Every structure is written in structure tokens, then in C-alpha cells.
Amino acid sequence: MAEEVKVLRTWSSPFALRIVWALKLKGVEYETILEDLSSKSPLLVQYNPVYKKVPVLVHNGKAMAESLLILEYIDETWKQKYPLLPEDPYERARARFWAKFSDDKVLPSIWDAFTTQGKEQEEAIMPVMENLKLLEEELRGKKFFSGETIGFLDLALGWLANLVSMFEEITGLKMIDEETFPLLVAWIHDFSHVPLIQETWPPRDRMLTKFRAMREPYLAAARNHLPK
């Protein structure tokens, strides 16, 4: 039977990019279905009734959700080419641990720093620095998080390479500076310049506009709490 692979995604979702990268690395042909989350399609609701979010991978009619879990599916299904996770169970556990750390701790802390100002932002930046230091330490002795070539953990953390510089531009706040995080800066450069990664970044201007707009309500809410 011919393989039918579809990816439901938005033009900007960093989580969906993980899936795109994995499929490209494995040389798997797929069809993109672009979603508009402000007006969810019946297809999205049908394929991901629990969360109604992207990305969703549909393989020969069978749907699955949650990007890190989808990566594991892709790795187990298309085994012959480009393994994403290491073979050794202990190393696999470590990769899963750091991927979870990315989503549970790093991303929320950076989002908090992005959506606050002044004193609140000063407080929000502290966990960001702690989290980034842990990632910096994790890179010691390695070119990529997964070793000599990109793998599961680089795909999981790939959003850092795209979003952080945009957040820095919008807020004027430097989060990943070369002096404090030389390894992370090098990784961002090397990861971004892997050709198949580079060709997938969403248009930067459009992203900047989108994130500026997303930030506004947070800042407005904070302003409204100030006494007149």
C-alpha cells in the first residue's frame, strides 16, 4: 500500500516544525494541511479530539498528537534511515528527560520573560538563566545535543534557535549572550545552518508581527493593574 502521510500544522508552530524536520531527515514524503487555529477545521477536531491542537500526524489514516510522542512514532516506524533516538536505554532516558525539560521548564520560563516588563521581567529572567545554564552544561563536549549530528533532542530544542532571537529583538532583552552561553550560541548557529533546517524557518517578519501581537495583551493587562 502506498504510504499516506499528512501533517496538520500552522505556518508558525514550532512544535509542528519538529515533525517536519523528522520526516525530512528520514526522507519521508508528506502532505501539509495548514490549519487556522482561530477557526479549527472539522478535520483537526476529528483527528485530535482531546486537545484540538497542532501538530497532528496522520499515517495511512491513523492520527496521533503531541509532538515529542509523534517524533518517537516516526523514529520507530521509519527505522532504516537516520535514527533520531539513541539505541542505549539509558541514553534514551536522558534524551527524553531533556526534551521534557525543554517543554515543561525552558519554554514556559522564556515565555514568562517575554510577556513581562520591568521588575516582573527581572524576576522572570532568573529561572531562564538557570535553565539555559543547564542546557549549556549539557552541550559540553558535544557539537549537537545528540552528538556529532542532529537528533531527537536537537529537534526538541530547535525552537530555541528560532524563537529566542525574535523575542530578544522584540523586547530588547538579551537572553542568550555569547559570553555566558558560548556553546548554546554555537549550537544555535550550527543547528540553524543545517540545510534542511534552514529551509523550514517560517518568514521572520511574519513571526515578529505575530509575536508582537501575542505579547500585547499581557503588557496591557499589566498596565491595567497599575494604580492611576
Added chain:
Amino acid sequence: MAEELVLLNFFSSAFAMRVRVALAEKGIQYECKEDNLFDKSPLLLEMNPIHKKVPVLIHNGKPICESLIIVQYIDEVWNDRSPLLASDPYQRSQTRFWADYVDKKVYSAGKRIWLGKGEEKEAAKKELLEVLKTLERELGDKVYFGGETIGLVDVALLPFSSWFYTYETCGNFSIEAECPKIVAWARRCMKKESVSKSLADPHKIYNDFVLDAKKKLGIE
């Protein structure tokens, strides 16, 4: 080399119970070290410096953290018996999805029931029941979430069943009334020694941990 397996545990931790169930299902011997959540041991801080939480499984000196990651590790290393995941990639993806769903939804709602009050508590009760009803639909007519045998989703959810008494007492409601199939499933699982030996006693959780924790945290 003899296998050296140590579990850093806390008796009422639902997450630590997951690891105990998995190890018992696989018939694996290990040393259980009881930690103290309010006075963490140097070993815990050394083995899990980032989160400083139980459970931690230390296998031949190497730590593995995060309960579902530990359970999958156990399944992969001791892959010759009682598999917790099917071999088919799609089935595995669905199993992982529902285990992750339990992770995302059950603990937080439950915590807001026993720690929260007023509107927050009422909202959390509603949320928990909705989540359990969703899980009931996923269970369907199966004996276990894993089918004929206990699987990852059973392991993920079972410890929370020992917390039902706490949720019901603090929330003043009956989980069995709204979600009879989940309660029936939990009872079925408890018939297995691997489960009954591994889960903490619901009354002990409430009397020895919850009441004490609420006092320490200054909550009525």
C-alpha cells in the same frame, strides 16, 4: 556484575508508586529508600539536582528521573517479560499519548482538590471527573488499558486511584458515583499482587501525609 537497583521513594507519591508497580510487574528486585519531601536527602539532591524530586531510579549508579521516563526505561531494559507497551508503533503512540494525558490532567486537578478551596476546589472536582470520564471512554470494555495485561497507561493512572479517598474526603463527593468504570478497573487491578503490594493505603495517604502536609502548609 550484579544489578544494583535503588529507588528513591516517598510512600504517598503517586509518581513513585508508578515505578513500584512497574518493577513489581516485571518481578525485579530493588532497594527502596524512603525520602522525606520536607527534608530531602543528600542522595536525592545529588541524583536529581534539577528537579530534586522522587522518584529516582538508580541503576548501577546511574540516575533516571521522571516517572514515565523511568517506567519506559524499565520496560526497555527488562524487555523479556511483562511488556508495558505493545510492539506496534501506532499502538505505542496511543499508549504514550494516554499516559501523557494522565500526566497532564489528573495530578493537577487532584492537587487543587486537596489543597484548594471554594471555587477553585469546585472547578477542580469538575475537571477531575471529566478527565476520568474521558479515560473511561478510552478504557471501553477492556480489562486493563493495556488490553489483556497491565500496560503503561494502567501504571500511569493506578497510583491516583489510591488518592481517590483523599480527593473524595477533601472534595466531599463520590468518584464511584460518576465514574464507576474507573473505580471497577482500579479494583480489578488491585487483585494483582504486583499492584496491591505497590500502591500506598488510601487511608494512610490521607491520615499520614495529607493532613500533615496541610498543617505544614498552613491550610485548613
